[in-house]
Amino acid sequence: MTEAAAAxxxxxxxxxxxxxxAADLGxxxxxxxxxxxxxxxxxxxxxxxxxxxxxxxxxxELSLVVTCTGPKSTDIExxxxxxxxxxxxxxxxxSPKFGATVLAEGQEGRPAIQMLMNKENLAQNYRHVSVDxxxxxxxxxxxxxxxxxxxxxxxxxxxxxPIAKLILDIIFTQAEKIIRYARGGNxxxxxxxxxxxxxxxxxxxxxxxxxxxxxxxxxxxxxxxLASQEVTADEVSSDIRNPxx
Numbered sequence: 689m690t691e692a693a694a695a696x697x698x699x700x701x702x703x704x705x706x707x708x709x710a711a712d713l714g715x716x717x718x719x720x721x722x723x724x725x726x727x728x729x730x731x732x733x734x735x736x737x738x739x740x741x742x743x744x745x746x747x748x749e750l751s752l753v754v755t756c757t758g759p760k761s762t763d764i765e766x767x768x769x770x771x772x773x774x775x776x777x778x779x780x781x782x783s784p785k786f787g788a789t790v791l792a793e794g795q796e797g798r799p800a801i802q803m804l805m806n807k808e809n810l811a812q813n814y815r816h817v818s819v820d821x822x823x824x825x826x827x828x829x830x831x832x833x834x835x836x837x838x839x840x841x842x843x844x845x846x847x848x849x850p851i852a853k854l855i856l857d858i859i860f861t862q863a864e865k866i867i868r869y870a871r872g873g874n875x876x877x878x879x880x881x882x883x884x885x886x887x888x889x890x891x892x893x894x895x896x897x898x899x900x901x902x903x904x905x906x907x908x909x910x911x912x913x914l915a916s917q918e919v920t921a922d923e924v925s926s927d928i929r930n931p932x933x
Contacts, residue, residue, distance in 0.1 A: 691722075699847050700847045709792070710745075710858070712847070712854070713745060714747045717766065723829075728829065729768065731769045733770070734780065741753060741754070742762065742859075744769070744804045746804055748771070752825065752826075752855070754825075754859070756809055756813050764825025771804075786806055789805075819849070823849060823852045
């Protein structure tokens with residue numbers, strides 16, 4: 689426990705001097721995995737589970753998974769699940785629903801962290817993900833660990849919030865790309881908020897935190913408010929299946 693608390697504090701101190709990066713999520717999961725008593729559920733990806741998935745942040749056999757649990761509700765959990773490519777996920781569900789983007793490069797040309805996306809689910813439901821829900825998902829692994837104590841929980845809390853904000857920005861950025869592609873550049877996108885994002889609000893300028901599927905790199909970008917009608921879930925679903933209509 690002492691080693692985990694020290695590692696979390698060192699990560700928090702590092703992040704206090706810079707913006708959070710995708711690699712920080714990998715470091716956090718590695719720390720959690722070494723805490724005695726933390727037991728991540730093992731999950732075999734199948735068509736039923738993938739149909740509920742919005743996004744999976746894959747780091748080796750550990751994944752932070754965001755799923756749809758009902759109308760306007762989502763769940764976030766960390767699972768032991770072998771990473772999938774978009775093509776493998778498409779093969780399991782039997783249709784081309786998935787995309788992937790590399791968030792951090794690894795060794796030998798393999799991604800250290802990759803985001804697997806169910807494009808239709810992400811475009812329809814990204815507004816229902818919040819920073820608070822993501823923090824809860826990141827804190828969940830230590831909830832049932834005996835003798836955790838306030839020190840470890842406090843240290844985890846220091847790193848969970850900036851990492852949760854980063855993840856939310858990545859989710860919104862990727863949803864923006866999917867919707868803009870489907871609508872030919874015309875879509876209204878609300879800004880991510882710390883609470884449940886409802887109703888939509890004007891979008892503030894923020895750094896482009898993730899490379900696109902084409903691995904394009906921009907020094908500074910922004911999510912811009914777009915002047916058109918709000919996109920409904922049905923419209924997004926139709927447009928993703930029939931882009932450019």
